[in-house]
Amino acid sequence: MEDITERSMEFLTGDPNIELWENLVAGPTLTVTHLVIAKDKAVPRHFVDFDVIVVPIKGKVEFYTETGDFEIIYPGKLVKMKPNEKHALKAQTDAELMVIKMKLDK
Numbered sequence: 001m002e003d004i005t006e007r008s009m010e011f012l013t014g015d016p017n018i019e020l021w022e023n024l025v026a027g028p029t030l031t032v033t034h035l036v037i038a039k040d041k042a043v044p045r046h047f048v049d050f051d052v053i054v055v056p057i058k059g060k061v062e063f064y065t066e067t068g069d070f071e072i073i074y075p076g077k078l079v080k081m082k083p084n085e086k087h088a089l090k091a092q093t094d095a096e097l098m099v100i101k102m103k104l105d106k
Helices: none
Strands: 020-026 030-037 042-046 051-058 061-064 070-073 079-081 087-091 095-102
Touching: 030 042, 030 087
Parallel strands: none
Antiparallel strands: 020 030, 030 095, 042 087, 051 079, 051 095, 061 070, 061 087
């Protein structure tokens, strides 16, 4: 029987009661951030120098583009961004998201 202590697989769980965000994985080429936004709260306009995928896991969020337009995202509807794309968020309901930031080889 295989010794499971030698496996490198990890199971990570975010805290739904955090104040805004926590990094579940952090490294030079990959960061996974657990984001919790209370209803009617906002994340101001910003950008990151990574390719980004935003995956909602709970609630509805207004996801604003650089031009000020927005789409509502919710579980099953994700956002894919290139590095340095400015964006902002506002929660329509209590919401949780996973934000995957990665440096992709070009």
